[in-house]
Amino acid sequence: MNIPASTYRVQLSSAFPFKALKKIVAYLDEMNISTIYASPVFQARKGSSHGYDVTNPLKINKEIGTLEELQEISEDLRYRGMSWLQDIVPNHMAYDSSNTWLCDVLENGSASPYYEFFDINWKDQKTGERVMAPFLGEALEDVVQKGELTIRYDKDTFNFYYFDNRYPVSIKSYPQIISIIQSIIEKRLSRHNRTYNHLEDIAKGIENTSSNVSNWQQYKVELHQLFEQDEELRDSVITATEIISSSRELLLELLSHQHFQLLYSKNTEKEINYRRFFTINDLICLKMEETEVFDTYHQLIKKLCHNELFNGLRIDHIDGLFDPETYLNRLRKLVGPKQYIIIEKILGWEEALPDLWPIQGTSGYGFLALVNQLYTDINGEQKFTNAYQSINPGKESYEKLVYNKKLFILKERMAGELSNLYDLMLQLGFLKPSQKREVWAEALASFIAAFPVYRIYPKTFPLSSRQIDIIEEAYETALTGQPSLRKELDYIRNIFYGNSDQPVASALCFLQRCQQYTGPLAAKGVEDTIFYIYNRLISHNEVGDSPRHFGIVPTTFHKRMIQREKHAPLSINATATHDTKRGEDARMRINTLSEIPDEWFAKVNEWRHLNNSFKSKPGIPDYNEEYFIYQTLIGALPQTEVSKESFEQRTKDYIRKVLREAKVHTNWSEPDEAYEEAVFNFISSILESQGFMASFKPFSRKTAFWGAIHSLGQCLIKTTAPGIPDIYQGTELWDLSYVDPDNRRPVDYDLRVQILRETKENENNPRYFHKLLENMSDGRIKMFTLFRALRERRLNQKVFDFGEYLPLEITGRLKDHVISYARRLHTDWYIVIIPKCIATFCNDLSIPVGVSIWHDTSIMIPKEAPRSLTNIFTGGQLDINAKLYMHEGLSKFPVAMLKGSNDS
Structure with a gap:
């Protein structure tokens, strides 16, 4: 398996295409980055700044570049011993006119080969086997009245236009349009001419062809050829589209026969008949659990993996899938055992990944949370809580706020999804139409909103003890909030446990379907609502983290790292991503x-x-x-x-x-x-x-100043703790950005190349070293720290991938202000020393180095450790015995990475 030594996340777009990426590969190599970690590269909506709105997974996004350019970059990476980690988006695609699969569905309905690709409820009685198209700025009648909806003939297809939005006319509606064109020709010429008769043949051919897309397409080709050849027909077609566009009755009558239903965008707050990504109407979800959908979607991904242009995959929004485990097993079989695979997953504080998933870990939000909590002084919690209550008085507890805001999102923004789940209960026989819809919908909402984690992953009954505990916690929370619904909540709980009067398969289907919404509900209710309301210490209002917690002690951090080393040593160590709420160094300042x-x-x-x-x-x-x-x-x-x-x-x-x-x-x-x-x-x-x-x-x-010192420690932990260090684009220097789109601004790579050159040229220059410490605000010291640490990581990768994590005991007056650990593999050792919570003894803004700061504080060194160590930042040599004094390890630089070996 091609395990990265480190990754560098880039956000590819028209503003930063392959050509721009190619120019910085040498720089990344010199920074000791092993792997480019790329945002989605497949064809996306025009002007996409992120790539998650894929329109065609079988093509490379032309705004980013070409397959040939990707191949050139791949060759350069291979030459340098580097690799490529690719972000893919199996959960959803863009609901857009450039989505050829979806447009084929809108045009051909059930005859389309892609009819079952999208997660659409075609049996929705309200829409009459039509998928909702909720993109109007107001009600359809008003849009038509204002003349904002028109029909045109372009690119051999009749299309409805609403500003820049295009919707193909159903092929079955062509005869109706052709009849209007014929009436125009008849008035201008007669009905006894070749064009009129040819149109008659085309219309009858379409009407008489039963659900055969290839024949329908042939008739479309004939119509277009006739259109190109006959000037009179061209004029008649244009006139016909103008007549339809200006007629309220004709437009509405024609729309009633389409495979889509144009609606006001806010309608989806109350009803929707397709699954969307979170509450974003123009991202429509796929039925990736279907084998045909999986196989079709992953064709290019498979090819690029087998040709080793991709050496690893990052799976976006795994929690959106109906059956994540089956998906991952199929993916692993498709791309082979050598591909490094991670998933985007938000884990609860005590939650672990399922053991059987064939992946290397997650994209790093849990690691971010741990480091963030480590750099928060747990002793300040009570004072912060008391003071914040005076700032924001009379508010409910954080836990109750979470529950209520998730309920708010479900009822006010996702009521359509809730209604669909209720209808599924009816379809599966769990409820009868005579039962009160409002009561059962309220009970279902209360239960779903109470889930304490994004989701569980049921595969069969009986559930695991962990899954039962989560459902039980959700039940108790819901019951506390809605005690009058005990009977209904008991019944839903029994369904979730597989103890209903309906087939077990139905109960499992319903539970799995519910789990596709608990994740989006948590994201919208907590990350995109509470994180902007509950402001006790906003550095913890962060993806993967939680403002519920206020700091951890080093022993807790060590315990988590030991678990990480045993269970997920190849997960990503992220401290900034395209989704984080603020820059990694801004968080350290706030902490x-x-x-x-x-x-x-x-x-x-x-x-x-x-x-x-x-x-x-x-x-x-x-x-x-x-x-x-x-x-x-x-x-x-x-x-x-x-x-x-x-x-x-x-x-x-x-x-x-x-x-x-x-x-x-x-x-x-x-x-x-x-x-x-x-x-x-x-x-x-x-x-x-x-x-x-x-x-x-x-x-x-x-x-x-204090935040900068903490940031250097954050860099060093990220590079040396169990996991793969990830650098988000541009964060080699201070990262004080806001949430997207601010954190996706252009990066000045010329400046970074220049600073790296200076760093390498002054490798052993003590003056430059002192300059870094005296001018920390320009960020050079952060790049210096990353450069040196990443170099060690790349040179001795196995120590960090497979080496033991050993917490080291601290003694002395400032023992609570230090975190130290060793990484050991065979005879090779690295010892890491990092200060924390320095404000109380660095109030004069002095660098926390030397005996005047650290006094008697020391680190107990294992007896099997080497007795001679080299400081990779200062180059200094240390001869040690049973203990290492902090002022020796931190004599010149505020963090230390010491290396040594027992080899004779």
Whole structure:
């Protein structure tokens, strides 16, 4: 298996295509990156900035480049001993006119070979065997009245147009359109001409061909050839489309015969007859559990894996699939044992991956959470909780907030999905039409919203004890919230356990179907709602992490790393991704606040009084939002000179998203722009206020300094702990970005190449070393740390892939401010030393090195460890005995990676 030594995530798009990627391969190689980790490369919607809106999985996205360019990059990687990890999207595709499979369905209905590819309920009685197309800005009648919906003939096909949206006319409707064209020709010429008769033959041919797509296509070709050859026909076709477009009756009558139903976009908040990605109408899900769908979708993926252009796969949104285990087994069989496979998966705090899945691990959100919690001072929790309650008084507990917001999303944004699950209960015989729909829907909603994890993975009954525990926890939460529904909740629980009066297969089908929605519900209710409301310490409002937790002690971290080394040693170690809510170094800055709660909340109160006059409208922003803004600035305010206007605009764009995701005073569907503008004015005012900035900047300099030291430790842990280190594009330097699209801005690689060159040229230059420490704000010190650590990782990869993880005991006055561990394989050793929670003893912003800082603090060294070690950052040699004093390990640099061997 081609196991990466390290990965580098790139977001490919028209702004950063293969040509641009090719230019930085040498740089990545010099940085000691082993593997390019690419966002989806398959044909996507025009202008896609991320690639997850795939329209054709059998082609390379032409906006990114060509297959030949990918092959050239692959050859270069192979020459350098590098590899390629590819992100793929099996759960969904774009609901878009460039999606040829879907358009074939819309045109040919049940005759289409792709009719069963998409997760559509064709038996929905409300739509009459038509898939909903919920993309109108208002009701269909109003759209037609305004003349915004038209019909045109282009590219040999009749299409409905709604602005840039195109929907192919059903082939069975062609005779109706042809009859209108014939009537025009008859008026202009007569019905006794060759064109009229030819059209008659085409119309009859289509009507008499029963569900034969190839014959239908032949008639379409004949019509188009006639159109190209006959000027009179061209004029008549144009006139016919103009007549239909201008006639309300004709348009609506023609629409009633299509395989799709045009609707107002907000209709999907109450009803929907296809599965979508989260609550995004224009991402339609696939029935990947069907063998034909799997085989067809993965044709190019299989080819590129077998040709070794892809050396590994990352599976997006595994929790969206009906049967993830079967999918992964099929995938492993398809691509072979050598492919490195990871999945995008959000795990609960005590949750583990199923043992039988044929994968190497996850894409790293759990690791991010652990490091984030490690750098939060658990001793500050109570003070933060008390102070935050005064900022946001009278609010429910975090656990209850989670439950209620998930219920809100389910009822107000995903009520259509809830209705479909209720209908499935009817279809499977679990309920009768005579039973009260509202009561049972409420019970089902309460149960689903109460799931404490994204989902479970039932394959058969009886369920595992872990699965039963999760269902039982959901049941108890739902019952607490809805005690009057005990009878209904008991019944649903029995279905989930397979103890109903219906066939076991029906119960399993229903449970698996429910599990396809518990994940999206958690994502929308928690990540995209609560993470913008519950603001106690927003560094933990992060994908994979949870604001429920407030720090862990080193022993907990060590325990988790030992488990990781045993069960998932090849998982990705991520600290920033395209989905994270803020930059990895911004989180470290915000985490430092946990170390100084008294000083922090004193400052918050001071700023609140200073800035009260800048609120153009009383209470806007509210105190909770204002508190969020101050934390945001702590994390994101640059310490070097940058464009003030650029930072201010980026911050406003981010806060707009924050306010709308929170759904308290404004939202995406019905934005309160006046409220938002008042918040933006507040932000502009405080950034321009001399009084506020005179107080904020000195405090910000301290948190930025402490955060930088913590960030270096984060880099070193990521590189040396069990797992594969991942660098998100551009984060070799400080990453203070906001959530997407801010974290997908162009990366200045010329600057990074220049800094790397300086780093290598000054390998043994003590002046450059001191320059790094004296000018930490430019980020060079972060690249230096990564470069040296990644080099060791690449040179001695087996130590980190398969070596033992050994926690090391700390003694001395500052023992609680150090984390240290060893990685050992046979005779090769690495010892890692990292400070944490340094604010209390580095208040003068001095680098935490030397005896004056660390005094008697020491690390107990195992007797079997080498007695001579080399510091990979400073080059210094250390001769040690039973203990290593911190001031020896951290004599010049704030983190240490010491290597040695027992080989004689």
